[in-house]
Amino acid sequence: MKKILLCMGLSALLAGCGGREKPLAEVVDEALARAERQVLLMAEKYGDREGRLPRTWENGEDVSSDSRWWCSGxxxxxxxxxxxxxRDPRVLEYARMYTARVEREKYTTDNHDVGFMLYCSFGNGLRLTGDKSYEEVLLTGARSLATRFRPEVGLIRSWDHNRDRWQYPVIIDNMMNLELLLWAAGYSGDESFREMAVSHADKTMEYHYRPDFSSWHVVSYDTVSGKPHIRQTHQGFSDDSAWSRGQAWGLYGYTCMFRLTGEERYLQQARRIAAFLLNHPNMPEDGVPYWDFDSPEIPDTPRDASAAAIMASALIELSGFAEGAEADEYMAFAEKQIRSLASPEYTAPEGTNGDFILMHSTGAYPFSSEVDVPLTYADYYYLEALTRLKRSLQS
Incomplete structure (x- = not known):
């Protein structure tokens, strides 16, 4: 019976039970086609909900947000x-419409997520259309994000809450917002944007990482000395645990920093984080991590498809910066993750799952928030990973 169930679970990965593995290019093309149909259903559903953006689908109901939520982009x-x-013109029309719903966040100075909000939306729009009006949005947004950088600390402040506990909290997720600053430096010629991004990445590398190259989620810095006074894993199992999405944010962030700066130390950091992840004894066979690598309930605890999607996208890019067996290892692991995510185990049937693509992500398990649900950023990084993999296969 176990063999039968295992064979059924791998049905999307193999041409038939015990048969030939489906060619990767075919897996990618089919996944992109399914994703397009599902995403169009979502776009149509929210089309007349002015200013609203999908966030998740929970207990059989849509959960949306306005542009203020960190996931809006x-x-x-x-x-x-x-x-x-x-290149479907219907999709282009929707992309422009939903991107416009996020524009007001270019003035946001009260959180660090402006990069997520604007670079994922306007940044991709600029890359694909060259629309000059998008440049102003991105530059204004970068200037807003830069207001959260404090030179005496050398980092971009993440959160403003819990002031009785945290003096100057910085979360590992913040590595994902540096791409906006580096774009702004290149576009405007203002090197202060680059200096902020490099300072943030360097101090995060110094203080956020443990000797095994896992990271804490939150490090709060003393505003006088600029040194850490608290290290915690706010959304993980414990302060000493490896929260899976946090590890993925770091892998992606340092891979991106190497691409944009060419600084070898960022490549080395990404390689070390990758080694921690790929060799972790609690990494599941299908490459989709549990929500925390140190959860005492493994294997009977939720997965996080969003962590797998972020990892896969980062590993595909990182493989292009490595050589030989190392490059092959990164790409092989990303391929495994993509095959898993594209299977019926994680990809929802069309018209189900609130019209999200992926199932089984976990937002904040310790707070019973968004547990084993679809999440908008899981779909985003999955599409990015598929797109990067398609490019790689065509090169």
């Missing part, structure tokens, strides 16, 4: 990736 970005692969 991901659905527009997903549409841009679908358009990049299909």
């Amino acid at each position: 991901f659905f527009p970005g997903t549409l841009w990736y679908v358009y990049e692969n299909s």
